[in-house]
Amino acid sequence: MPFKKLSAVATVTGAALAALSAPQALAADAQTVMFGDSIFANPTYGQIGTTSSLSPAADTALSSATHGIEDTPGAPSPQGCPQGHSNVGRELERVSGQHVANYACSAAKAAGQSHRKDFEEQINGAIANNDLNGATKNVLIQFGANDLQEILRPSLSSANPYFDGMKRSIQRVRQAAPHAHITVVGYPAISARNGAVCPIRTSAPGSTDAGFNLDYAGLVRTGEDQVNSAMYKAARANGVQYYDLRADSINHGMCAPDSTRWISGKWEYSVPHNLFNHLTHLGNRNVAQLLNSKVLSH
Numbered sequence: 050m051p052f053k054k055l056s057a058v059a060t061v062t063g064a065a066l067a068a069l070s071a072p073q074a075l076a077a078d079a080q081t082v083m084f085g086d087s088i089f090a091n092p093t094y095g096q097i098g099t100t101s102s103l104s105p106a107a108d109t110a111l112s113s114a115t116h117g118i119e120d121t122p123g124a125p126s127p128q129g130c131p132q133g134h135s136n137v138g139r140e141l142e143r144v145s146g147q148h149v150a151n152y153a154c155s156a157a158k159a160a161g162q163s164h165r166k167d168f169e170e171q172i173n174g175a176i177a178n179n180d181l182n183g184a185t186k187n188v189l190i191q192f193g194a195n196d197l198q199e200i201l202r203p204s205l206s207s208a209n210p211y212f213d214g215m216k217r218s219i220q221r222v223r224q225a226a227p228h229a230h231i232t233v234v235g236y237p238a239i240s241a242r243n244g245a246v247c248p249i250r251t252s253a254p255g256s257t258d259a260g261f262n263l264d265y266a267g268l269v270r271t272g273e274d275q276v277n278s279a280m281y282k283a284a285r286a287n288g289v290q291y292y293d294l295r296a297d298s299i300n301h302g303m304c305a306p307d308s309t310r311w312i313s314g315k316w317e318y319s320v321p322h323n324l325f326n327h328l329t330h331l332g333n334r335n336v337a338q339l340l341n342s343k344v345l346s347h
Contacts, residue, residue, distance in 0.1 A: 079150035079180040081345065082226070083138050084171045084218075085191035088236060089153030091333065093323045096122050096131035097155055128166050128174040130154035133323035135330045140337030145345055147187075150180040159192035159218065159283075160199045160210035168192055168218045176225050185226035187345050190219070190289075191234045193276040200279045215283040232344050233284035235277045235294045237328065237336060238302040239312050244270035247304040248315035292344050294336065301332065311335055 083089050087097075123134035127150060132138075138151030152171040161167045166174070168190075175181035181188070192215070193200065199211040215233075222231060240246045244267040277295055284291035301311035303326075311332030313322035322329040328336060 079175075079185065080147040081141065081145070081149045081187040081189065082175055082180050082185055082229075083141075083149060083151040083153055083189045083191075084168055084175075084222075085153035085189070085234075086157040086195055087153070087155035087324065088194070088327060089137050089151060089189075089191055090126065090130060090155050091133045091136035091323045091327055092131040092155050093122050093133045096133070097324075126152050126154060126166075127178055127180065128152060128154070128171065130166055135321075135323060135333050137328065137333050137336050137340070140333045141340055141345075144337050145341045147345070150175065150178075152180075153191070156195055157192065158195045158199075158211075159214040160196050161214060163195060168214060169221075172218055172221050172225070181222065181225045181229075183226065183228055185229040188222050188226060188229045188231045189234050189340065189344070190215075190222075190232065191236070191280075193280045194236060196279075197272065197276060200275060211279060212283055212286070216287055219283075219287040219289060230344075230347075231289040233280050233289060233291045234340070234344070235280055235292060236273065237298040237311055237332065238295045238300075239273060239326065240270040241302050241304045242299055245304055246302075250303075250307075250310075250314035250317045250319040290344075292340075294339065297339055297343070298332075298336070301335070 121134050123132050123136065123139065126132055130153070132151065132153070136151065136153075138149050138153070141147075142149040152166070152175055154166040154171065156163045156165045157167050157171065159168045161169060172181065193211070196211040196214075199209060202209050202211075219231065222229070246269050273295065277293070281291045281293075298311055301309055303310070303312045303314055305311070307320050309331075310320055311329055313320070313325055313327060313329050315325050317325055317329075320329050320331065
């Protein structure tokens, strides 16, 4: 009898250990999950095969007298999407103390049909990896810039792919992470308050750090307003929070001085950054601080 009892205990203990070692029993500990496009992913030029140059000669002359242009690549997203070492997710993990799973992928859309992982595919990955579950605290969503064509579809259309995609995906997030605080995060300010942009940013030693101001007849500002308005409407229609990042970064757009610029120029040779028209390293740090204080802490 004692032998049988010991055998029974050993069997139960072994089964328990086996269950604990099984992959499905090891829940991921991501507290914040991020879905989005290249603003959150922030890949480098080399990672996505893109360059930003005036000309080869100008590149050489300018870069020799200014800061480095491209940061080193970082680890990819959990689904293999290219991400730079400097990005909002890594900075948010640092300042919040939470484990952040950043699924953002450049070119991604809420409506789908891009050549990389779109919103729905990012959710598939987060569920498969058990990053999106009942213990998830926060979900940050940022899509719209690559969906502009869908957003501008005439209102008389029977369906709008952007709004339909946002609705479908937010519902899936809510089902997979029922206790999470879901926030649609607007884009950081690119143009200045008056709509001006400064695409050429150079700051050779001894020069001023002012940019060349072009207002483009307000086209950039119009695009920003249309995209952010659509994001706000999508958040409100689906009962989730919208965070107006543009309002909180309005003094740090492309025309801001080097010391306060969060968005790089089209030709940026003045401050460290990963990709043109995207967040600078300073921008990544400060946007993460805003998200931590105004979204994660509430």
